């Protein structure tokens with residue numbers, strides 16, 4: 269099975285923290301990951317679109333920017349018309365994640381916005397079900413739509429335990445479903 273691609277954009281490191289947490293939880297299920305950035309950030313290499321077309325599944329995240337995905341990621345998706353024409357992502361599982369500075373500053377809207385191009389590509393969106401206890405106890409990030417983090421006005425809050433647990437549950441679910449689909 270091809271690796272699961274964990275693809276993100278992050279300027280200050282908050283989304284990167286979620287990406288790394290997701291990758292760890294996928295790897296814990298014995299599934300290989302490839303962590304890539306939309307644009308080179310010094311921590312992980314920039315994605316090659318071939319890696320996107322060949323992945324077995326995708327975890328995709330950017331910061332919340334005015335309630336939607338970062339423009340760098342939107343620009344990347346606009347280069348995927350050929351992949352879309354060939355249907356290379358159809359029936360591959362996918363999940364989304366984001367970080368925002370404020371609690372009600374549009375992180376849920378961003379999760380839904382991140383999902384839009386994935387649905388256009390025919391991907392199977394994987395969310396977080398309510399049997400994950402942290403979804404009911406979180407006082408910061410984490411939603412049925414995906415993993416999220418509320419980073420605070422100075423973008424320096426660490427991931428809370430609930431945010432981590434929601435992120436780990438999402439990674440585990442993505443890995444498990446991907447393996448089942450590839451059996």
Ligand SMILES: Cc1cc2nc3c(=O)[nH]c(=O)nc-3n(C[C@H](O)[C@H](O)[C@H](O)COP(=O)(O)O)c2cc1C
Nearest residue numbers: 278279280281282283331333334335368369370373
């Ligand atoms: C241009 C811009 C727009 C932003 N828009 C929002 C927003 O709509 N809502 C919000 O809560 N935070 C917003 N933020 C804050 C970031 O989403 C937040 O700091 C996030 O954690 C950054 O993630 P990163 O550390 O991975 O870059 C914005 C930041 C920038 C630079």
